Amino acid sequence: MTQVTVQRDGLTLVGDYIKPNQETYDLAILFHGFKANRNSPIIKAVSDSLNQAGLATMRFDFDGCGDSDGKFENMTVPGEIADANAIFQFALADHHVKNIYLVGHSQGxxxxxxxxxxxxxxxxxKKVVLLAPAATLRSDALKGDLQGIPYNPNDIPEAIQIGNFTVGGFYLRTAQILPIYDVAKHYQGPVCLIHGTNDQVVSPNASKKYHEVYKNSILHLVNGADHRFTPPYQKIAVDYTTNFLH
Known part of the structure; x- marks a missing residue:
């Protein structure tokens, strides 16, 4: 495993790059969720499984998370898309990489x-895997609900405290206008959607909606699984991901 860094608008993003012992390989870039980091259990488990299957993996902390620069209160989804693009461009420049896959959990x-x-x-x-994708973050922002914490969506506060995390008002403002499905549906490649039926954070309807708008997707509803795919559901989600990409 090699620790790597990527620059994005003056911020240093920190990640782990694990490569197989061969000249060329396929690479999966893994994106973590809200309030998480590159070592969140589901991201780490997927990474380990893909490595065992002979794929390279690259998992980064988004800005304001983990070891990367920035403050969490300044984090927004558009900012994370910019992070992801910088990481993607870094991967594209690696001449050892044959195919690039994207794997994201929740907000990732x-x-x-x-x-x-x-x-x-x-x-x-080449391929995309979405694990409990949190597309409901827009409808939640329009309602004024941040993971159970209410606020006035028409008079957005400067910040909201959620546990130990401070979420900035600009996160909420941008969330209200994110064209999530409108942008996502343009992707023409194969997509694997994996969602737990007992997800109390993001409704499985989010993945069902993705499945409707994509032209080339498969949907796995994991009976009883929660949002984080905690064991024993973790292995099911990991196996679906690995089989789809390997």
Whole structure:
């Protein structure tokens, strides 16, 4: 494993790059969720499984998260898309990489879907996996609900405290106007959607909606699984991901 850094608008993003012992290989870029980091259990488990299957993986902390620069209160989804694009360009420049795949969990799934929608022809991004993609973040922002914490959506506060995290008002403002599905649907390549039926954070309807707008997708509803795919559901989600990409 090699620790790597990528620059984005003056911010240093920190990640781990794990490569197989061969000259060329396929690479999966993994994007973590809201309030998480590159070592969140589902991201780490997917990475380990893909490595065992002979794929390279690259997992980064978004700005304001983990070891990367920035403050969490300045984090927005458009900012994370910019992070993801910088990471993607870094991967594209690696001449050892044959094919690039995107894997995103929760908010990272929204980021992966929108980044892929900006590179729609599937020549640059071969496949996409979305694990419990949090596309409901827009409808929640329009309602004034941040993971159960209410606020006035027509008079957005400067910041909201959610546990130990401070979420900036600009995150909420941008969330209200994110064209998530409109951008995502442009992607022409194969997409694997994985969502737990017992997800209390993001309704499985989010993945069902993705499945409707994509031209080339498969949908796995994991019976009983929660948002984080905690064991025993983790292995099911990991196996679906690995089988789709390997």
């Amino acid at each position: 799934g929204v980021v992966a879907s929108m980044l892929a929608g900006l590179y729609p022809n599937a020549e640059l991004i």
